[in-house]
Amino acid sequence: MRVRAAVLHEMGAKQPYAESKPLKIETIDLDPPGDGEVLVQIKAAGLCHSDLSVVDGNRPRPMPMVLGHEAAGIVTEVGKGVTRFKVGDHVVMVFVPSCGHCVPCAEGRPALCEPAAKSNAAGTLISGTRRIHENGKDVNHLLGVAAFAEYAVVSENSCVKIDDKLPFDEAALFGCAVITGVGAVFNTSRVKAGARVAVIGLGGVGLTSLLGAVAVGARQVIAIDLRDDKLAFARQLGATHTFNAKDEDIVDQVKAATNGGVDYAFEMAGSIPALELAWKITRRGGETVTAGLPHPTKTISIPPVQMVAEERTLKGSYVGSCVPLRDIPLYIDMYRAGKLPVDRLMSDRISLDDINVAFDRLATGATVRQIIMF
Numbered sequence: 001m002r003v004r005a006a007v008l009h010e011m012g013a014k015q016p017y018a019e020s021k022p023l024k025i026e027t028i029d030l031d032p033p034g035d036g037e038v039l040v041q042i043k044a045a046g047l048c049h050s051d052l053s054v055v056d057g058n059r060p061r062p063m064p065m066v067l068g069h070e071a072a073g074i075v076t077e078v079g080k081g082v083t084r085f086k087v088g089d090h091v092v093m094v095f096v097p098s099c100g101h102c103v104p105c106a107e108g109r110p111a112l113c114e115p116a117a118k119s120n121a122a123g124t125l126i127s128g129t130r131r132i133h134e135n136g137k138d139v140n141h142l143l144g145v146a147a148f149a150e151y152a153v154v155s156e157n158s159c160v161k162i163d164d165k166l167p168f169d170e171a172a173l174f175g176c177a178v179i180t181g182v183g184a185v186f187n188t189s190r191v192k193a194g195a196r197v198a199v200i201g202l203g204g205v206g207l208t209s210l211l212g213a214v215a216v217g218a219r220q221v222i223a224i225d226l227r228d229d230k231l232a233f234a235r236q237l238g239a240t241h242t243f244n245a246k247d248e249d250i251v252d253q254v255k256a257a258t259n260g261g262v263d264y265a266f267e268m269a270g271s272i273p274a275l276e277l278a279w280k281i282t283r284r285g286g287e288t289v290t291a292g293l294p295h296p297t298k299t300i301s302i303p304p305v306q307m308v309a310e311e312r313t314l315k316g317s318y319v320g321s322c323v324p325l326r327d328i329p330l331y332i333d334m335y336r337a338g339k340l341p342v343d344r345l346m347s348d349r350i351s352l353d354d355i356n357v358a359f360d361r362l363a364t365g366a367t368v369r370q371i372i373m374f
Contacts, residue, residue, distance in 0.1 A: 002027050002028070003027065005025070005026060006023040006024070006352060007026050007028065007139060008022055008064060012056060018357045025353055029133040030153060031133070038091075042152055043071075044374065045147040045371070045372045046173060046175075046177065046204070047355070047369070048205075049205070049270060051142070053293060065139065067146070067147075068145060068148030069093065069142055073090075074088065090162050091159040093158055093159060095145055095176060096318075097154070098116055123141055125141060125144050125154065169349060170343050173204075173345065173346070177208050178331050181207070186320070187320055188321040189264050189289055195219065197265075198262040198264070198282075199213065199224065199268060201270070201271075202231070203365070207345055209291075211341065220257070220262070224254075230365070260284070264286065264287050265279070265289070271292065275288075279302060286312060287312075302314065345368045347368045350371070350372055358372075
């Protein structure tokens with residue numbers, strides 16, 4: 001079938017993207033679903049910093065590629081062997097299509113699925129195939145989803161069925177922002193009630209981490225960002241303290257406010273200075289968690305003696321260490337109960353044709369979550 005999609009042909013375009021137009025709205029060819037795959041009509045897709053990291057070249061991927069990995073839609077066709085879905089089901093997309101058989105999957109850690117990591121890096125579906133073509137040449141899928149398009153063919157393992165009464169724009173948030181941010185708090189760190197928590201970087205993922213910290217009953221929730229408007233918004237969402245990362249004495253300020261530092265510091269900005277700050281404000285015996293994805297060549301330096309003498313932990317969190325079939329329905333139920341008001345994170349609803357302008361807004365930090373409505 002012929003489908004309109006946003007195709008990235010080269011990384012590293014100069015800003016403003018409204019002028020350089022790195023994403024081209026083109027009509028592509030989409031194959032029907034193969035074995036174990038489904039065809040999904042995309043109804044809503046969120047713009048995430050991970051998409052921007054491909055556009056600006058900080059997250060190298062094979063080109064050309066249809067971007068988009070946070071989305072919700074309707075199943076319109078199922079391939080052979082598909083048993084979990086039927087035509088008409090509403091689904092949220094998940095960007096790690098876990099195989100269920102490798103060692104991490106068998107250990108209950110589907111976010112670390114080895115075949116999925118390999119196929120995502122290669123720009124294919126988990127089967128190793130590409131279902132998108134343009135002018136007779138293959139086009140790559142971002143993270144097995146490629147949701148910046150009217151339709152997408154994905155593995156059935158990339159989908160989680162949801163209640164059809166949940167609006168698509170709200171549902172899309174649960175495919176990345178919510179499971180990554182809330183999952184880091186609930187799963188990766190298992191933050192306990194009464195803990196002191198800091199979140200550095202108040203984009204969509206960072207703010208959902210903040211909501212997760214509030215939901216578990218953290219006694220102090222410290223929000224840190226470079227933008228005062230986001231700090232004000234964080235206070236509305238439940239932050240007890242806010243600090244601007246530009247302040248030279250921010251480490252001293254946070255330690256003074258928390259009586260020595262936080263129990264858990266979540267770095268969600270994807271920058272080395274943010275991660276270093278997160279480490280510095282973590283108390284003795286505390287845990288520093290990062291879900292940010294800076295350029296793969298970037299490194300940090302930490303004194304091993306500090307890790308040992310202070311029993312400190314530095315931990316990564318990917319996809320919020322989630323089990324999608326368990327966590328997405330749980331988080332949706334919490335949202336409906338008013339305990340995770342993630343709908344407040346939606347900044348704008350846009351059309352596919354506005355995507356380059358929308359990435360300019362995302363790059364400046366002037367927005368939280370923009371949703372493409374199809």
